[in-house]
Amino acid sequence: MNNLIVFCELDEGRPADVSLELLTRGRSLANTLGCRLEAVVLGSGLEGIENELFPYGVDVVHVADDPVLEHYRTMPYTSVITGLFRQEKPQIALMGATSTGRDLGPRVSSLLHSGLTADCTSLEIGDHYVSKTDTTYKNLLYQIRPAFGGNIIATIVNPDHRPQMATVREGVMKREIADKNYRGELRKIDVASFIRPEDLAVEIIERHMEARKVDIKSARIIVSGGYGMGSKENFAMLYELASVLGGEVGASRAAVDAGFAGHERQVGQTGVTVRPKLYIACGISGQIQHTAGMNQSGKIIAINNDPVAPINTIADYVINGDVATVIPKLIKYYKANAR
Amino acid sequence: MNGIKIVVLAKQVPDTRNVGPDAMKADGTVNRSVLPAIFNPEDLNALEQALRIKERYEGVTVTLLTMGPVRAAEIIREGLYRGADDGVLLTDRAFAGSDTLATSYALALAVRRLAPDLVIGGRQAIDGDTAQVGPQVAEKLGWPQVTYAEEMHFEGDKLIIRRRLERGVETVSAPLPLVVTVNGTAPACRYRNARLVMKYKYARTDTELQTESSDYIAAGRSSIRLTEWGVDAIGADREQLGLSGSPTKVKEIENIILQAKESKRLTSSDADVESLVRELLEDHTIG
Numbered sequence: 160m161n162n163l164i165v166f167c168e169l170d171e172g173r174p175a176d177v178s179l180e181l182l183t184r185g186r187s188l189a190n191t192l193g194c195r196l197e198a199v200v201l202g203s204g205l206e207g208i209e210n211e212l213f214p215y216g217v218d219v220v221h222v223a224d225d226p227v228l229e230h231y232r233t234m235p236y237t238s239v240i241t242g243l244f245r246q247e248k249p250q251i252a253l254m255g256a257t258s259t260g261r262d263l264g265p266r267v268s269s270l271l272h273s274g275l276t277a278d279c280t281s282l283e284i285g286d287h288y289v290s291k292t293d294t295t296y297k298n299l300l301y302q303i304r305p306a307f308g309g310n311i312i313a314t315i316v317n318p319d320h321r322p323q324m325a326t327v328r329e330g331v332m333k334r335e336i337a338d339k340n341y342r343g344e345l346r347k348i349d350v351a352s353f354i355r356p357e358d359l360a361v362e363i364i365e366r367h368m369e370a371r372k373v374d375i376k377s378a379r380i381i382v383s384g385g386y387g388m389g390s391k392e393n394f395a396m397l398y399e400l401a402s403v404l405g406g407e408v409g410a411s412r413a414a415v416d417a418g419f420a421g422h423e424r425q426v427g428q429t430g431v432t433v434r435p436k437l438y439i440a441c442g443i444s445g446q447i448q449h450t451a452g453m454n455q456s457g458k459i460i461a462i463n464n465d466p467v468a469p470i471n472t473i474a475d476y477v478i479n480g481d482v483a484t485v486i487p488k489l490i491k492y493y494k495a496n497a498r
Numbered sequence: 499m500n501g502i503k504i505v506v507l508a509k510q511v512p513d514t515r516n517v518g519p520d521a522m523k524a525d526g527t528v529n530r531s532v533l534p535a536i537f538n539p540e541d542l543n544a545l546e547q548a549l550r551i552k553e554r555y556e557g558v559t560v561t562l563l564t565m566g567p568v569r570a571a572e573i574i575r576e577g578l579y580r581g582a583d584d585g586v587l588l589t590d591r592a593f594a595g596s597d598t599l600a601t602s603y604a605l606a607l608a609v610r611r612l613a614p615d616l617v618i619g620g621r622q623a624i625d626g627d628t629a630q631v632g633p634q635v636a637e638k639l640g641w642p643q644v645t646y647a648e649e650m651h652f653e654g655d656k657l658i659i660r661r662r663l664e665r666g667v668e669t670v671s672a673p674l675p676l677v678v679t680v681n682g683t684a685p686a687c688r689y690r691n692a693r694l695v696m697k698y699k700y701a702r703t704d705t706e707l708q709t710e711s712s713d714y715i716a717a718g719r720s721s722i723r724l725t726e727w728g729v730d731a732i733g734a735d736r737e738q739l740g741l742s743g744s745p746t747k748v749k750e751i752e753n754i755i756l757q758a759k760e761s762k763r764l765t766s767s768d769a770d771v772e773s774l775v776r777e778l779l780e781d782h783t784i785g
Contacts, residue, residue: 269637274745368666480766
């Protein structure tokens with residue numbers, strides 16, 4: 160049976176958010192396809208990990224538990240994953256677009272010659288007709304992603320090669336437990352049979368993981384700045400407004416590239432996807448690259464000088480004016496009116 | 499390490515960071531002609547890493563390898579101005595339409611012919627943002643890969659590489675041969691060197707000399723020819739290139755037409771801002 164398989168990454172020993180989000184989406188895609196949802200976890204000391212995955216509707220959890228897999232390394236992980244995929248022949252394989260998934264995914268897809276689409280913002284099932292050969296492919300995975308700096312949205316399909324592979328950023332898909340009592344099957348992977356000695360040539364000398372300091376994903380209110388803010392110094396007023404409203408500061412890719420804000424604050428396809436109650440876009444033009452990461456916000460306020468900025472078309476409120484004038488007024492009237 | 503040969507993978511990309519309203523044609527395709535073509539930013543970080551190794555050790559050579567249309571020779575010159583020793587342009591109609599896998603296949607064959615000890619490229623190109631070509635070239639070569647590098651140096655015959663991960667830093671030790679991809683957080687590339695600009699200004703590929711009539715002067719001014727390879731030079735199987743060699747197919751391209759909401763238009767006047775704040779407070783969006 161050709162199933163759908165999700166590579167589950169661990170974050171300090173627990174399944175990473177992005178993996179649980181993929182399992183949630185994977186469950187619904189598997190329902191559409193009428194196939195099983197499987198998960199694969201690699202690591203060391205994974206006793207009981209399957210119990211954290213089953214509630215997402217996972218039918219089979221493959222576990223590779225071995226000290227050599229304690230920390231992610233390209234080669235041993237590639238060997239285990241490709242070994243498993245060759246054995247199980249999944250029709251679809253999903254991974255998080257994390258530093259791990261973006262290192263592992265291309266390596267695996269190249270070995271299996273299967274094709275991979277990075278940073279998808281949407282995954283659907285549908286048919287694909289090729290007029291040249293008059294062939295209709297049934298039930299392919301539509302891998303939908305902005306491309307070309309976010310100026311177009313492309314739907315990619317993978318008609319002839321399996322698995323159809325895609326990576327998705329954290330926060331893009333929703334995470335939802337299917338049934339807390341759901342029990343699937345646990346299968347242990349014979350790690351030693353997949354790993355070759357040369358896979359261990361690259362050694363980790365030192366690792367230094369930092370706790371997540373800025374967490375814009377869970378912020379209820381986000382005050383976000385774009386290239387139109389002009390400078391890092393001008394971002395100070397965004398921090399002030401965010402702190403008054405009890406929110407966080409976000410930034411567009413252009414603002415991050417220009418050094419106005421750190422990468423951990425980047426909202427958009429190549430940053431974080433957010434769904435706050437209120438999103439205030441300051442000096443942001445609103446390329447799809449950015450809007451893909453925030454268009455599901457409850458309310459959107461756009462503040463900018465450009466009456467035809469794309470962001471204005473998705474905003475609930477558009478304030479046409481200078482950010483430097485409007486923000487102090489927002490702070491002033493909030494303080495005056497809030498109880 | 500003394501005497502090693504480094505290949506730097508580089509791509510000429512449209513500057514997607516500065517896209518104007520005329521960047522899209524009426525039919526929804528990209529109007530490449532109005533976008534300036536630039537040296538992919540992270541490939542410049544990669545070049546800098548290679549040049550630093552070249553400075554630190556004896557007899558190291560740095561060769562720039564790029565795949566693209568004839569005009570991509572521009573970034574080979576750009577690399578030479580900054581200190582690369584030579585460059586190869588991989589260009590052929592048969593490469594057109596290649597996805598990352600077909601691209602990696604061609605690049606890996608070219609790398610094999612150049613026979614380096616170390617391949618360094620940028621993490622990703624700004625036109626696709628996939629970060630797939632580096633790891634896929636490594637896999638096609640059967641070499642290990644180290645991605646997101648920020649700093650590297652040799653200890654004995656092992657390359658010690660500091661990697662920038664999304665939540666931290668990792669240092670690894672890797673033997674050669676190896677493919678490394680470099681992060682944008684690595685040091686910026688050095689500037690052009692005036693002496694090298696003079697030396698390579700008129701360096702051209704054969705095709706450039708044939709096609710650019712305005713460049714006839716260049717032929718007389720410089721004897722430096724840039725290497726140009728096609729499908730046959732790297733012994734590629736045409737079936738594995740272009741559309742036929744690409745497992746991923748573009749089903750549909752959509753120009754971005756955002757679904758317009760009914761927005762309330764406000765000015766920056768005190769009255770407008772205050773009424774907005776009151777409205778948000780009343781429906782408990784804020785406060």
